[in-house]
Amino acid sequence: MSNNTQRYRVCEVQDLIPESGVAVWTPAGPVAIFYLPAQTPSLYAISHHDPFSGANVLARGITGDLKGHLVVASPIYKQHFDLRSGVCLEDDSVRVPTFAVHLNGEDVIVEVPAEVVAAETA
């Protein structure tokens, strides 16, 4: 964990869908968490906000791999986003925010920027 992020418990393992995503609410806005049990690591978190449609939907996309990238396909206009970097495969000038995510026992922990949390709680 870096100094300028805040750990945030968002849900439990049993709330996750293997090979797919769920959306959680964080002080940094909606975040999509993907659970890929066969991968290492098995958890990935990117913004839930689809920059092409403007809708909060990325957690509802289909996951997979394309040309070596682990990706999710936006359910609206089908662009693919790299789960590690957030970069859009079809237009690399577009990138969605990514978040560190890990397990603490059964708890799923997302790290969001500290200043966002501070602003939220101030």
Next chain:
Amino acid sequence: MTKKNLIVVGNGMVGHHFLEQFVASDAATGYRILVFGEEKLLAYDRVHLSEYFAGSSHADLAMGTADWYRDKDIDLHLDEQVTGIDREHRVVATSQGEYPYDELVLATGSYPFVPPIDGHDREHCFVYRTLEDLDAIRASAEGGKTGVVVGGGLLGLEAANALKSLGLEAHVVEFAPRLMPVQLDADGGALLRQKIEDLGVSVHTEKATTAIVEGEAARLRMNFSDDTNLETDLIVFSAGIRPQDTLARASGLDVGERGGIVVNNQCTTSDPHIHAIGECALWNQRIFGLVAPGYTMARTLSGALNKDPDAAFTGADMSTKLKLLGVDVGSIGDAHGQTPGSRSIRFNDEQAGYYRRMVVSADGRKLLGAILVGDNSKYDTLLQYALNGIDLPEAPESLILPEGQGDAPTLGPDALPDTAAICSCHNVTKGDICGAIDAGCSDLASVKGETRASTGCGGCTALLKTVVDSELAKRGVEVSKDLCEHFPYTRQELFHLVKVNGIRTFGTLISQHGKGHGCDICKPAVASILASCWNEHILATDHVPLQDTNDTFMANMQKNGTYSIVPRVPGGEITPDKLMVLGQVAKEYDLYTKITGGQRIDLFGATLSELPEIWEKLIAAGFETGHAYGKALRTVKSCVGSTWCRYGVQDSVGMAIEIENRYKGLRAPHKVKMAVSGCARECAEAQSKDFGVIATDKGWNLYVCGNGGMRPRHADLFATDLTDEELIRTIDRVVMFYVRTADRLQRTSVWMENLEGGLEYLKQVVLEDSLGICAELDQHMADIVSTYQCEWKTAVENPDQRKRFREFVNAPAQKDPVQQWAEERGQRRPLADPA
């Protein structure tokens, strides 16, 4: 060596095009070129003259620049009229001097014909030819309210549009009984008239103007021969053109009886050193009043001056496609059917507002001409048939019938000869495209770059792609049929692997027959195959991550991330109680409601978390899921049939409900729609569906593989006079054969088009059991039908599955902030473009 002199008289579009061609040729180095233009302005695009009123300047319309003439070393004399030709000494005289020539090109064009009506030369009477004319019209319009165009041809309507754009109340006065008499027939002219009148232009046909006198309420009054009159503030004459042959006439060149400088196939006049091109030239007793033939003459003459033995003008296609006042008009070849023995096929849709006529040869095999009013979408295909003498399909009417659009691509790229013009803007033929491919172009983009095809108006884009694809395939450039990077198989092959090996999960299939983790292409395709084979619930743990969002949440995702809900309404029959429940639920959740095209009710704007609650209520009222989200059977549309209708011969509602209930939930490569009509009047529009059933007095006629959508296709008649049982059994087998053999996301129509042997083969398989698989198809369908479950019912009753519908798993009360709403026509709709 001293250079010879080449003089071009006339600086219009054709003259300019000639210069462009000639200066780029070898012969140009041997000549000094002089050009004389009567107007003060450089050659400009007269075809788009009206745009001058819409704000275009001369610079926008100009064909070239003064710099271009300077760069090419062309001696340009504008505002200098040529007054005589001394053929003996080869000298032209102008208002300013005398210039010797070795070769002389007359590109003097034409002048507008003004009927010799008393008063035609009064103030506020104009012609429509030059930018100067337009300036004068504009000045006159400023003080006026109404304007009349005399002449209802192509240019006249163009002028009427111009008057309208100047803010005048516009009238068109035509001597003939209809508009555009040269290009259109009576029906076409009548429809064009109606459409133009709808746009606020008054049309007066069969009017002969006898005199133009001073008006009472307006500046001028036009008196007509039928003793009526029309008052107007200005008049524009656009009653045709006459070739500008004064100069040629005066210098003793041969001219036609009704004007025009006589030229041979090389565009040379009766004097071997004088040539004529464009609207001033008379070739084979014809004047060509369009720019394209003029351009062809310009190219021909440039070739002839370069001693090209093949340079010859052999006539020109006068087909036209244009938008007049926003109305599509197309006229091809022998539009009036003047060829002896020719016959016509006409389609006149007064409802939709378009008219189409095909003129076919006596033997019915060739297209000679066509007329289109109101919709030019068929123009390009018809033009290819006419220009290239391609054999018409067996049912030529399919080329102009609205449902026949799917048949148009049967004009496959292979049917086109090498000379077929693919891109008319840049004069690119199929041969040019093949040449580019042979020279190394290996994809569409490089062919476009090489040939400039489809970089003009873009109208040929689709045709170009099919030609390029077909030619690449012919040269063995392999088009991969692999489903995606994870599976080196087609959908059909995967289907066999799943079925034969009894594979029940995506994980097993990809580990045994694929690689990687899958993607949004192969996962839904495999999910569909698994569903077709084993019919397990789509939200079973193994299947959830395979589905598109619509299938995952069993609703249709809308652009703001909410969903729409479509309960099944079999056959479109619904009780008042059920209607009320839909209304109550919609009201409770503030859902936008709309009747769909398939006789159902769509409820829009539900959030993810609301979906299970809403479905709980709908299920309690007796509704089932309508599978509007799935590649599955959607609706079976019906009319009321013999139950209510005076004409119905069978119970179409009963049959539609039986069919809908039988196939509901069945997963297919693409969505499937069906319809049942109770009589031949076809109120259910069954022939536009994947499976269409039409009642006869002896039973049911079955049509297969039609569809609406982007490329509509009329369904084909598959079997006639079937009993109820025969009908169901036949549909069972065709559906199942389709499910097993079609490609991913392939509609039945495309499946049929790609099926080797086509309809006949399908009949053999299904009706004669030529493959011996009918028993298996029957059994497979029986399994699917017997394992049906309402997916929503299963989901709402399963707490684990319900959990999936939380918008945010950790914040049940959190609303999605980007979902914002506006009200329109009394209902809620998403606010445009959420942030």
